[in-house]
Amino acid sequence: MSALKCILSEKGKELLVLDGYKCRFHKELTGGIKRWVCSVSGNKKCTAYLKTEGKTNIIEVVDNHNYPPLDEKILNRNEVSNSLKRKASEDLSERPLKFIHRELRKGDGETLTNCDVTCIRNNIYHSRRSFLPKLPTTQREVHNVLNFYPVMKIGAKLFFL
Structure with a gap:
């Protein structure tokens, strides 16, 4: 059995990766035990699950997956993509290519x-x-947007705040 790894999903939720299979949090049992189910359990009817204390101490593993494990390249790409999406959403002024170069330099x-x-x-x-507002596509939408923002007059010029 390989090491248990905790990553973030595309929606920002925690996932555990064990032997190339991703598990999502299902529910908390008595005694602080957490139950994690296979992340593809919905459409492929995979019944595999694992129970942990915290995030690293594995108590029980029911490893009856009905599909092959994910390739390490796919898992790495998902992990890098999800972390970069989170970082880029926090800092909207930075160019995406800078985030990618920084991640590639880290190795x-x-x-x-x-x-x-x-x-x-x-x-x-x-x-x-x-995170950004939708751009208006018609003249009516432009006027609605302009009416929404407050206007300040300095001298003879109008400014949108």
Whole structure:
């Protein structure tokens, strides 16, 4: 059995990775024991689960997955992509390529390909778009947006605040 690794999902939730399988938190049992189920249990009917005390002490593993384990490259790409999306959403002024270069310099991207880097950059742009307001597409929407913002007059010029 390989080491238990804790990563963040695309939605920011905790996942445990054990032997190439991702498990999501299911519920807390009596005595502070946490039950984690396979993250693909919904659509493939995988019934595998594990129980832990905290996040590192494994108590029980029911390892009856009905699909092959994920490749280490895929797990690494998901981990890098999710961490960069989180960092880029916290700092909207930094260019996405700077985040990617910083992550690659740390050495977390040995298994990433050019296609992976392009996908990660697109993921960062997509996650940032959720924080920015939608651009108006019609003249009516432009006028509605302009009426929404307060206007201050200095001399003969109008300024939007």
